[in-house]
Amino acid sequence: MVSRNRSQVKDHLGSKVLNHPELRNTKATEYMSHEEKYRYNLSRATAMLKLIDEEGMDVNEISKVMSHTVSGFTTPDGNPLAVHQVMFVPTLMNQADDDQVSRWLGDVFNGTIVGTYAQTELSHGTFVRGLRTTATYDPASRTFDLHTPDVSAAKWWPGGLGTTANHAVVMAQLYTDGQPRGIHPFMVAIRDRETHRPLPGITVGEIGPKLGQNTLNNGYLLFDHVKVPRENMLMRNARVNEDGSYTKPSHQKASYGTMVFTRVAIALDTVDALQIAATIAARYSIVRRQGEPRDDGQEPQIIDYQTQQLKVLPHIAACYVLRASTARLWEHHTHVTSEVRGGDTALLPELHATACCLKALVTQDCSEAIEALRLSCGGHGYMTASRLPALYAYATAGATYEGENTVLLLQTARYLVKQAGGSHAPPAAGSAVTYLSRPADDTPFAVGSPAAYVAAVGRVARGRVTEVAAALQADRQTMPEADAWNQSLVQLVAAALAHGRYFVVREFAEVVSQQSSSRAIQQMLQLLFSVYLAHAVSRAEGDFITYGGLTPSDIRLNRRHLLRLLAELRPHMIPLTDAFDLPDRLINSTLGAWDGDVYRRMFEQASHSPLNTDEVPASFHQAMLRSKL
Ligand SMILES: CCCCC/C=C\C/C=C\C/C=C\C/C=C\C/C=C\CC/C=C/C(=O)SCCNC(=O)CCNC(=O)[C@H](O)C(C)(C)COP(=O)(O)OP(=O)(O)OC[C@H]1O[C@@H](n2cnc3c(N)ncnc32)[C@H](O)[C@@H]1OP(=O)(O)O
Numbered sequence: 001m002v003s004r005n006r007s008q009v010k011d012h013l014g015s016k017v018l019n020h021p022e023l024r025n026t027k028a029t030e031y032m033s034h035e036e037k038y039r040y041n042l043s044r045a046t047a048m049l050k051l052i053d054e055e056g057m058d059v060n061e062i063s064k065v066m067s068h069t070v071s072g073f074t075t076p077d078g079n080p081l082a083v084h085q086v087m088f089v090p091t092l093m094n095q096a097d098d099d100q101v102s103r104w105l106g107d108v109f110n111g112t113i114v115g116t117y118a119q120t121e122l123s124h125g126t127f128v129r130g131l132r133t134t135a136t137y138d139p140a141s142r143t144f145d146l147h148t149p150d151v152s153a154a155k156w157w158p159g160g161l162g163t164t165a166n167h168a169v170v171m172a173q174l175y176t177d178g179q180p181r182g183i184h185p186f187m188v189a190i191r192d193r194e195t196h197r198p199l200p201g202i203t204v205g206e207i208g209p210k211l212g213q214n215t216l217n218n219g220y221l222l223f224d225h226v227k228v229p230r231e232n233m234l235m236r237n238a239r240v241n242e243d244g245s246y247t248k249p250s251h252q253k254a255s256y257g258t259m260v261f262t263r264v265a266i267a268l269d270t271v272d273a274l275q276i277a278a279t280i281a282a283r284y285s286i287v288r289r290q291g292e293p294r295d296d297g298q299e300p301q302i303i304d305y306q307t308q309q310l311k312v313l314p315h316i317a318a319c320y321v322l323r324a325s326t327a328r329l330w331e332h333h334t335h336v337t338s339e340v341r342g343g344d345t346a347l348l349p350e351l352h353a354t355a356c357c358l359k360a361l362v363t364q365d366c367s368e369a370i371e372a373l374r375l376s377c378g379g380h381g382y383m384t385a386s387r388l389p390a391l392y393a394y395a396t397a398g399a400t401y402e403g404e405n406t407v408l409l410l411q412t413a414r415y416l417v418k419q420a421g422g423s424h425a426p427p428a429a430g431s432a433v434t435y436l437s438r439p440a441d442d443t444p445f446a447v448g449s450p451a452a453y454v455a456a457v458g459r460v461a462r463g464r465v466t467e468v469a470a471a472l473q474a475d476r477q478t479m480p481e482a483d484a485w486n487q488s489l490v491q492l493v494a495a496a497l498a499h500g501r502y503f504v505v506r507e508f509a510e511v512v513s514q515q516s517s518s519r520a521i522q523q524m525l526q527l528l529f530s531v532y533l534a535h536a537v538s539r540a541e542g543d544f545i546t547y548g549g550l551t552p553s554d555i556r557l558n559r560r561h562l563l564r565l566l567a568e569l570r571p572h573m574i575p576l577t578d579a580f581d582l583p584d585r586l587i588n589s590t591l592g593a594w595d596g597d598v599y600r601r602m603f604e605q606a607s608h609s610p611l612n613t614d615e616v617p618a619s620f621h622q623a624m625l626r627s628k629l
């Protein structure tokens with residue numbers, strides 16, 4: 001397993017963050033103004049960046065300290081330097097040529113250059129080819145002219161752009177030799193390094209409040225014929241020579257590489273948010289007692305209600321399954337990236353397809369799960385101090401940014417139907433789509449056999465993909481491509497999700513089979529896997545009957561099996577969430593602390609409300625009494 005699976009907080013780096021002189025003391029931010037919150041989160045983000053630099057962390061280590069587990073502690077309202085760290089720096093490292101890297105990276109690492117990734121515009125986010133910011137090359141001055149034709153082409157959303165960044169990687173339509181060349185990345189200075197004032201021709205600012213992550217510092221940006229030197233187009237892939245001649249990249253979508261990386265990072269990271277939410281709900285569900293007293297005279301712990309077990313326990317199993325499969329995707333990404341750098345792009349299409357569908361599946365599952373966990377905490381889960389609303393806001397943002405989930409699933413579906421129809425290059429050895437060109441796995445379904453469940457999940461994926469591929473093929477004979485595609489959109493999305501589910505369960509099956517440290521751990525992983533599989537079937541019973549080979553009687557048996565498994569898992573719930581190794585300071589929830597002292601904590605947090613400072617607040621005289629007159 002990758003380093004992300006080691007304890008994130010008890011190791012050297014985690015404790016460095018928790019005990020760092022500028023980070024260890026936290027403040028409650030709920031009652032701060034927008035500006036105060038930003039200042040607080042920015043100063044902590046800056047301390048983190050310095051720490052990353054001082055420690056000389058590699059990408060795996062950075063992924064741990066930037067993870068939501070740790071960044072929820074360092075920057076609870078959103079990290080204004082997240083896009084700098086997660087997108088801007090990786091774009092320079094992977095898309096700038098060697099000269100450019102040596103020109104910029106020193107200043108990036110000493111903090112002189114702070115950047116963002118400016119792609120999305122007001123009128124175009126999903127359809128990247130439709131972006132309208134232009135970069136027109138002039139061989140006479142050897143500059144690009146960056147221009148925003150009208151307000152709908154304003155960059156809108158980039159994180160850190162609002163008031164933090166002084167540079168941006170700007171994705172713009174390149175024109176050279178009078179020809180449109182598509183979307184390319186440009187390194188653009190947007191604010192003066194000393195004064196931080198916007199540079200001439202630049203209009204820049206912050207976009208305003210959002211559902212959550214309010215100090216990500218998302219911004220807008222317009223260019224009025226801003227001149228950028230030729231050397232500022234990132235030239236590891238495509239090139240514009242001094243005379244304006246153009247050299248194509250080795251892969252037509254090479255400039256989309258940062259998005260692939262960030263999708264993988266988001267898939268990995270959203271599981272962190274689920275782990276925190278699951279820990280909170282598990283702890284609260286044993287502390288909370290409510291209902292008719294039982295024989296022992298005590299009201300029942302809410303976790304002993306079967307319905308509560310269904311609300312909480314499958315999501316703990318999901319934490320384990322999704323963590324392992326996304327960690328493997330992260331490793332695979334590292335491998336493919338090094339191949340691409342060496343000039344071999346053969347594995348890129350499938351990596352893109354897998355990253356799209358895992359980012360979509362994980363953010364969808366995790367945001368639904370976090371909402372279910374929030375509801376499982378009743379009224380108290382609605383309070384900000386439970387942390388559950390913020391965790392939901394974080395996870396659901398992941399369903400939109402870095403490619404809206406439906407759109408990403410359609411990218412995966414495009415790859416899958418091509419594979420099913422044999423119109424794509426055949427998959428490489430070890431590919432995740434070889435099952436499409438083999439006969440269906442006919443292992444008979446048997447409740448209690450994880451292998452039989454995995455086979456059924458595979459049949460659903462295969463059935464979904466081949467069915468929609470055939471429908472699409474038939475429609476293509478009678479209508480234009482765009483109409484045929486639109487006619488199948490809903491089924492294409494379902495096929496991509498089914499493929500994603502199969503990917504996840506196969507990866508976990510391998511993790512379980514390779515696990516050899518102890519028989520007890522092996523058994524616990526099997527139990528978690530069984531819960532995940534039985535729950536997956538219960539969520540999509542129709543699919544398992546239609547494509548998976550299950551009978552209505554299997555479905556009934558599975559429902560009972562799931563409930564039995566939940567009862568079996570229930571005594572292990574606390575050790576399983578304790579094993580996420582999240583200290584109270586990182587969980588930061590009135591409901592989810594280790595000692596279970598929920599009610600005292602709730603009163604303690606209420607005491608911070610500014611409305612409780614005076615017995616009679618000034619507003620009574622200013623607003624209520626006046627309204628009576
Ligand atoms: C220094 C180290 C740092 C380390 C940091 C480490 C870790 C971090 C760890 C933790 C932190 C984790 C998470 C971070 C948390 C929070 C992040 C903070 C904030 C979020 C910031 C958000 C940023 C953004 O949202 S940026 C904007 C993102 N925008 C999008 O994603 C737009 C979506 N749209 C698209 O991508 C494209 O439009 C499209 C949908 C892919 C379509 O593209 P198009 O050009 O139109 O292509 P098509 O015609 O559809 O397809 C043609 C052909 O190309 C293939 N294709 C498409 N894309 C790719 C690709 N990327 N790679 C390979 N191939 C691709 C496609 O399949 C098709 O192929 P075919 O012709 O063979 O079928």
Ligand SMILES: Cc1cc2nc3c(=O)[nH]c(=O)nc-3n(C[C@H](O)[C@H](O)[C@H](O)COP(=O)(O)OP(=O)(O)OC[C@H]3O[C@@H](n4cnc5c(N)ncnc54)[C@H](O)[C@@H]3O)c2cc1C
Pocket residue numbers: 083117118119120123124125126127156157158159213216218397400401402403404406407410489
């Ligand atoms: C918190 C946050 C941070 C962000 N940070 C950045 C950043 O740092 N840099 C940056 O450049 N951008 C950033 N973004 C922008 C983000 O990448 C886009 O919002 C995202 O890619 C979705 O694009 P959109 O807003 O155009 O959605 P739209 O595409 O307008 O989506 C609206 C609806 O249309 C549907 N739809 C659109 N096209 C299709 C289609 N072809 N087929 C079927 N359905 C379709 C979608 O499924 C969705 O239901 C951020 C966004 C958020 C919310």
